[in-house]
Amino acid sequence: MSTEILEQEIALLRQENASLKQQIAASIAELNTTIAKLEQEISEHKQTEVVLKASQAELLAIFNAIQDVILILDFEGRYLKIAPSSAPSLYKPPVELLGKTMHEVLPAAFADYFLDGVHKVLKTRQIEKLEYSLPVGDREIWFEATVAPMSENTVVCVARDISDRQQIEAQLRHQTKDLEQTLQELKRTQAQMLQAEKMSSLGQLVAGVAHEINNPVNFIHGNLSHLEAHIQDLLHIIHLYPQQSLETEISDLDAEIDLEYIKDDLPKILSSMKVGTQRIRQIVLSLRNFSRMDEADFKAVDIHEGIDSTLMILQYRLKEKSERPAIQVVKNYGTLPLIECYPGQLNQVFMNILANAIDVLEQRIESKDAPLPTITISTSLVAEGWVKIAIADNGGGMPEDVQKKVFNPFFTTKPVGKGTGMGMSISYQIVTEKHRGKLECCSIVGEGTEFVIEIPIQQ
Structure with missing residues (x-):
């Protein structure tokens, strides 16, 4: 192989090596970025986990603090969840209830009543309120339960102890009954007072009528003796008419009884008595108009x-x-x-x-x-x-x-x-x-x- 070819191959190798280094550097950089993101996500996850744990702790504290019983039940009335487990008004401890149906642990009549409410809520998807009592410990506790749909076949039930409220309501009913009796007594007392007031007014009325009638009655009564004497004298004169010596006896009687006075006084007496009777009639009419x-x-x-x-x-x-x-x-x-x-x-x-x-x-x-x-x-x-x-x-x-x-x-x-x-x-x-x-x-x-x-x- 010639030197020239060898140098070309070396240059090519160097070029490939440089490219490989760049790729490796890029991959390392990308890996570092991914690691940084993972570290950030891990940090955020840990923070979220801390928040969730805090929320869970807070929620648990709330559940433990409330006195209400929270139940999750299915269509058959089976206890799926119970919170809080330390609620003092639980019918039985949670371990004896979870996984069992109401009919397995509760009185049959109550289980039927409550399960009917659960079925109604699941059917209508509407909240239902139930009131009932159960023996818990040595006393009877009254509950008010709010049952709401949770899923297709489950409901959530929040049961609250209302025994104190029931006791207060019973006391109020008793007090209401007492107040009604008191009201009736007051009405009777008022009626008696009204009657007393009427009698008081009647007393004034009678006193007034008696006083007003007394004067004309006394006047009439006082004149009756004079009227009687005048009438007797007149009857005596009338009696003498059939007898003999009438003129002499009448003349003597006239001098004795003062016939002229009788003729003058008798109409006055009758007029005065008429005024008296009119006065009495007026008083009686006023009495009728008043009453x-x-x-x-x-x-x-x-x-x-x-x-x-x-x-x-x-x-x-x-x-x-x-x-x-x-x-x-x-x-x-x-x-x-x-x-x-x-x-x-x-x-x-x-x-x-x-x-x-x-x-x-x-x-x-x-x-x-x-x-x-x-x-x-x-x-x-x-x-x-x-x-x-x-x-x-x-x-x-x-x-x-x-x-x-x-x-x-x-x-x-x-x-x-x-x-x-x-x-x-x-x-x-x-x-x-x-x-x-x-x-x-x-x-x-x-x-x-x-x-x-x-x-x-x-x-």
Whole structure:
């Protein structure tokens, strides 16, 4: 082989060697890059593993901390997983439950009930809530289980101990029953207080009627003896007419009995008795108008007639007494249509307000400069379809703290035994609830008090 050829082959070998070196260097560089990537992936994997372990530890801590029981069950009700294993309300330890069906470890009736719920969840794919109780240890524990679909044939169940809640609910039911009994007792007490208030008002009414009727009855009774004497004398004269010597005997009798006086006095007696009987009839009519006992339903009535009837019943209390002058009543009646109301109940309101006003005016210590005791009653039309009745007195008035309590049940400023404390409370109920109206009190200390009633014309 010539030297020239040998040198060419050597050069070619050198060239191939250089190319091989470049390839090896490239492969080494690529290998280094791959190793670096693997090292990075390994590092990231280790970091992920650390995070997963931390998450697992955190999740395990959460499972161990919660008191709820978490179960994974299949279509047959087989226990696939149980967490946490230390839950105090587990029916049995996990080792005795895992891999077994509910029918193998639980009472048959309960297993049927729970498995029906599992099948319903798997069929509808909807969450189902179940409540049940199981004997755990030496006591009965109530559970509330939330069953949700997990896969095609498995469900997850979270069972929570609700024994405390059941106990609280039982206590609440017992308390509710006690409260219902208390409410019934309060209703009975309220009915008794209403009856007591009615009897109190009835007592005032009877006293007023008795006082008012007493005067004309006494007047009639007093005149009866005179009338009887006059009639006896007249009968004697009539008896003498068939007898002889009539003229002489009549003349003697005329001088004895004063026939002229009888002729003058007898018509006066009869007229006075007629006035007395008319007065009694008027009182009885006012009593009937006030009580309205035969009217239980709404009826269109004249409000002014009800007020006047109430004033007639209270007339004896308005008259002059030794400790005070007569109480004046000023009526400022507007033109009102007939009002649909419960007449008897509304008259009861008028009675309560007017009686209280009279009480205030009687209790007030009158001085020389004190105004004449007066009650002012005003009526008027207000907003469309409404009427207003204002009853005011010029007594001593009420401080603000008393005004705030005036409609409260059992509140009274009267001495013990003088009031039930229910009059204004009942009045407020009658106006606001029975008539869908308003009852307000406005009072200024030293000037007086005004009660304002507003009710719709039509109910």
